[in-house]
Amino acid sequence: MEEEQEGQGGIQESLKRIDDNIWEIPIGTKPGMNVPGRIFLSDKLIHNLEPEALDQVANVAMLPGIQKYSMAMPDAHLGYGFPIGGVAAFDEEEGVISPGGVGFDINCGVRLLRSNLTVDDVRPVMKELTEKLFQSVPAGVGSKSRLRASDSELDDIFLHGSRWAVENGYGVEADLEHCEGGGCIEGGDVSHISSKARKRGKPQAGTLGSGNHFLEVQYIDQIYDREVAEKFGLEEGQVTFMIHCGSRGTGHQICTDHLRTISQASKKYKISLPDKQLACAPAQSDEAQNYFRSMICAANYAWNNRQVITHWTREVISDIFRSDMDELGLDLVYDVAHNVAKLEEHTVDGKKKNVYVHRKGATRAFPPGHKDVPQAYRDVGQPVLIPGSMGTASFVLHGAEASMDISFGSACHGAGRVMSRAHAKKEFHGEDVKSDLEKSGIMVRAAHPSVIAEEAPGVYKSSSDVVNVVHDLGIAGKVARMMPLGVVKG
DNA sequence: ATGTAC
Secondary structure, three states: OOOOOOOOOOHHHHOEEEEOOEEEEOOOOOOOOOOOEEEEOOHHHHOOOOHHHHHHHHHHOOOOOEOOOEEEEEEEEOOOOOOEEEEEEEEOOOOEEOHHHOOOOOOOEEEEEOOOOEHHHHHHHHHHHHHHHHHHOOOOOOOOOOOOOOHHHHHHHHHHOHHHHHHOOOOOHHHHHOOHHHHOOOOOOHHHOOHHHHHHHHHHOOOOOOOOOEEEEEEEEEEOOHHHHHHHOOOOOEEEEEEEEOOHHHHHHHHHHHHHHHHHHHHHOOOOOOOHHHOOEEOOOHHHHHHHHHHHHHHHHHHHHHHHHHHHHHHHHHHHHOOOHHHHOOOEEEEEEOEEEEEEEEEEOOEEEEEEEEEEOOEEOOOOOOOOOOHHHOOOOOEEEEOOOOOOOEEEEEEOOHHHHHOOOEEOOOOOEOOOHHHHHHHOOHHHHHHHHHHOOOEEEEOOHHHHHHOOHHHEOOHHHHHHHHHHHOOEEEEEEEEEEEEEEO
């Protein structure tokens, strides 16, 4: 029924359709697979699927102690070892932990602020608003913050995440209540973080970074689920602010440092790897735990980063509209990590057990009633935030019942690239893309024009196609759509 | 993603 198979004997040919949006790579497609691969895709998206990413799904299925399936979300594409868009859960005792299953940008994630402003309030000041946000929030490769963390402050950030920011005047207690995990994973340990990683982290708390990271002014142009939207404090015509960034140089360095020790551990523990980039260590080994506890610190650093940026964003808005915070209603709706590994309880073969869930370019999507969903959202499920690419729509969804059965409580994370950065720079010119966007009413302010070319709307899959797959699967239901008004980029 | 270099 599909005509996408061009190659002969390629891995695509072994794909079996299980359901409308579920495709399976059966065990045995590649030797050594412990579980089947599963990829969630609609007919529309199957044509964009990279065979190399599919191959990575099969490779991950070979790792020891993997549970149920090696999975990929509809926005999947080629990554370091694991595909971006990959979800894999490993047994707490018999399984492994792998830095490639988290990615270099540990706790890259998204947060959404609501407001009492309407699109008509902000249209006339968009130029000033975008410019002031750009001035206030450092962006770009190697960007430095107004804030300089001391060694003890850095430790505090590593161990307590957003709480550091809130206790130091960069936010309010309610911000912590409306953040995945309260803006912190417990169990961090700074003793296996290199001085290099610390040095890179100190001047970057409160910086946006580069690439697909952004700070965006948006407005809600469509509500899909009025009841859930109301719970989240969202309505049509309302202005929202979205922050997409991660753990900057420190997370990258922590990943790099531990890849070395984990690679050695793979040999030491005689784990046969189909790909060196899948380096992993037995979950309870010192090597794996040292990585895991350092990764937690990077994740906490990222939450604090987004919290500090939130504070400066609020300052700019209150300055421009000369209103106090209560009037502006700049509440945090939620904040999600989409590059992280967590120890979570899941049901496998009818039994509850703890597993290390690796989400790399995948968002947690816990359903109604889950204990880790904030009380305010407990009866509708956690907010799932899906950033669009530059100039395109972003979405709010809510975690739905099927996520726990189908995907270890996970959903997609965004649009997913269809073109490399290098290719994009040849195809597009930053200045042209910027003026096209401005003609369609979207202000863009970037540290460098090349990032605008690399992130042009045409280099990503349609995020609405991606979101429709998780919606139709019942993993996460659509709540609202936001359109960009102004974008700050690195 | 990233002081864009093993």
